[in-house]
Amino acid sequence: MTTDIRVLDSEQDLVAAANVFRAAMVGFPPLSNLAPGQITKLLEPGRTVGAFVEGRLVGTADAATSGLTLPGGAVVRHAAVSHIGVLPSFARKGIATALIRHQLHDFAARREVAATLRASQATIYERYGYGVASSSQTVEVQTARAALRPDVGAGGRVRLIDAVEAWDVLPRIYAANRPSRPGTVDRPGVWWQSLQLRTESSSAPSYFAVHGQPGSESGFARYRPIDTEAWFVSEHRTIVVEDFFAPTREAYLGLLRFLLALDLIDRVVFWSLPLDDPL
Numbered sequence: 001m002t003t004d005i006r007v008l009d010s011e012q013d014l015v016a017a018a019n020v021f022r023a024a025m026v027g028f029p030p031l032s033n034l035a036p037g038q039i040t041k042l043l044e045p046g047r048t049v050g051a052f053v054e055g056r057l058v059g060t061a062d063a064a065t066s067g068l069t070l071p072g073g074a075v076v077r078h079a080a081v082s083h084i085g086v087l088p089s090f091a092r093k094g095i096a097t098a099l100i101r102h103q104l105h106d107f108a109a110r111r112e113v114a115a116t117l118r119a120s121q122a123t124i125y126e127r128y129g130y131g132v133a134s135s136s137q138t139v140e141v142q143t144a145r146a147a148l149r150p151d152v153g154a155g156g157r158v159r160l161i162d163a164v165e166a167w168d169v170l171p172r173i174y175a176a177n178r179p180s181r182p183g184t185v186d187r188p189g190v191w192w193q194s195l196q197l198r199t200e201s202s203s204a205p206s207y208f209a210v211h212g213q214p215g216s217e218s219g220f221a222r223y224r225p226i227d228t229e230a231w232f233v234s235e236h237r238t239i240v241v242e243d244f245f246a247p248t249r250e251a252y253l254g255l256l257r258f259l260l261a262l263d264l265i266d267r268v269v270f271w272s273l274p275l276d277d278p279l
Helices: 011-025 095-109 122-128 163-176 189-201 249-260
Strands: 004-007 048-053 056-069 075-086 114-116 137-142 158-161 207-211 219-226 238-245 267-273
Touching: 004 095, 011 048, 011 056, 011 075, 048 095, 056 095, 056 114, 075 095, 095 114, 095 122, 158 163, 158 249, 163 189, 163 207, 163 219, 207 249, 219 249, 238 249
Parallel strands: 075 114, 238 267
Antiparallel strands: 004 048, 048 056, 056 075, 137 267, 158 207, 207 219, 219 238
């Protein structure tokens, strides 16, 4: 079996690649109802590659140009890898290996000194040279028993913004307050566009809380309710905080107090926090 690896640039091929990835992941529905040209905003030009067998697209991988903070504070060129997938009927035939090998050669040509990904199965990627670079933790807080110590401070003002405003404000907040913590990565435009698409495609509501005065915000929290079918009568109303960006003490305290004080909420789940987070 001969595998042809090449860069995808047409809108038709990019949509097909996205759906190959989704089929490989099993739990994701195919993309549908994309506006003309929208796929080109979700994928960085020249960075999506496809694997073809007898003219059929059977595998894909892509990456985004980013920066990665190293211990000591240096920020290096970095490839943020994503969307690696092979159709189940072509699995275990060396196609993923060919895709990743192509990517790694491309990264070297671009002088990107590091590549990272969030692996769906960690053991797969060790064979390609990837390894564990950082860890995070999920934290659950029962609001009825949660109280901050009286001497920690209050934090600043927090307000809700609507989704239309959020997709302009959140990227600006992140870029203006990017932390120097080792392991921090830039969030390129295609990352934000993909997040917006996923959020808008979900039937569940999402909320956006920002810390600071308009125009000088310094942090944000993005959260949504889960298990809403029995929300009106539930005794375990839960929100999931999908993104808690609080790079300053004031932002951390303000956003945390806001989330823990939400009316009706019994449990707050922070999906991904640093291991040294005060919570």
